[in-house]
Ligand code: PEP
């Protein structure tokens with residue numbers, strides 16, 4: 001037997017897992033021919049029904065983003081235009097598995113070739129649906145991973161993640177994948193260790209594996225020494241997490257007693273149902289893109305979503321960001337097709353280009369401002385005129401609401417600092433109410449390294465001197481001119497980045513809820 005195989009990737013969800021490899025891409029089940037076109041058609045019909053039932057069951061047990069995605073897949077599966085070509089092929093003599101696979105392959109190729117990012121992203125849903133029906137046809141769906149297994153493959157479908165029982169541990173190791181994917185977000189929120197970008201195509205991946213998703217690596221065919229070292233690191237990580245959880249209800253402070261406010265980032269109003277408001281200092285970023293998922297939401301829908309979070313926060317600050325569509329967040333019927341969407345019509349640029357859509361959100365926010373401690377911020381601001389125009393729209397809509405006798409209030413209006421032009425010249429924006437540093441975008445624009453591309457993940461580092469220097473400069477400018485500065489990018493919850501951010505002067509961090517405890521513990525370990 002050959003020696004250990006050590007592969008390095010990027011952590012997508014922290015933690016450690018030791019267990020047998022379960023290959024996601026090895027389908028051992030083979031299809032049994034049914035003997036007649038009628039029986040083949042019946043088999044396909046039954047498989048589609050079985051896949052729909054499984055999706056419906058998963059959807060009823062899910063909330064937020066996961067539920068939205070599952071409902072979208074259910075709707076697609078119910079669409080006759082998806083299965084029609086497969087049934088036609090069965091009538092012409094093709095077995096059900098091939099007919100379904102070919103019909104979906106054609107649709108997937110069509111979506112993958114689309115110019116619009118939104119349609120390209122839907123190809124992943126179609127692949128997921130294709131697999132679920134094939135699994136039902138061949139009974140491969142029964143191929144469940146053993147408890148505690150490390151699921152290995154090129155990528156993993158979100159439904160596979162949701163259908164897996166993680167209660168006995170286990171993890172995910174992907175040769176490809178992205179830490180910005182849907183599954184990565186799910187893994188972080190459920191505490192499932194996950195590593196992406198292992199680049200292990202063609203290698204013999206099997207047997208016992210040690211997955212280190214704290215640093216981003218996996219060891220196959222480990223030696224006794226590897227196993228010992230791994231268990232020590234895993235134990236130390238578990239103890240750090242437990243200690244951190246014990247301290248989650250205490251206000252955060254550095255080792256030498258400097259208080260730091262730690263807020264949470266939320267996307268779906270349902271997110272706050274799982275968070276005790278006493279464990280954080282409010283909401284530093286509420287993303288509103290989720291509301292714009294399938295269609296443009298009306299004023300009432302938005303108002304209710306904002307009010308829910310404000311009421312939950314019980315007087316603590318809630319910073320809601322106006323729609324940041326475009327880039328990696330396409331919204332059908334709103335974003336436009338363009339060659340390089342990260343540098344295109346996204347964030348505030350798009351909102352200002354479509355004032356009829358923006359005004360609906362503005363009215364909902366102005367109305368919600370009477371229900372709590374609301375602040376509003378604009379994403380992707382690059383020049384002062386964008387802020388001035390957005391603020392003018394707020395003033396106009398406030399006047400309209402006043403004339404209509406609708407209760408409303410004007411919240412403080414701030415901006416995201418995520419485009420280098422703002423970080424380099426913050427003095428041009430001295431009239432805003434606050435700055436919130438978006439380290440995800442700021443880092444990708446400063447380093448010219450896309451945030452969702454594993455091939456350049458090493459370059460996309462918030463601790464690069466140039467990025468940290470800009471963060472420190474904006475923070476110092478805010479302090480000097482009495483403009484509050486916070487940070488709401490993922491770096492705020494990254495224990496390795498936190499010491500650098502505090503040393504850069506930040507005292508307000510907004511983090512994903514799953515990182516709240518570890519972020520507070522990391523703060524407690526820093527002396528400034
Ligand atoms: C950021 O860019 O850091 C940020 C918080 O915004 P988003 O991740 O939604 O682009």
Ligand code: MG
Nearest residue numbers: 418438440441
């Ligand atoms: Mg951003």
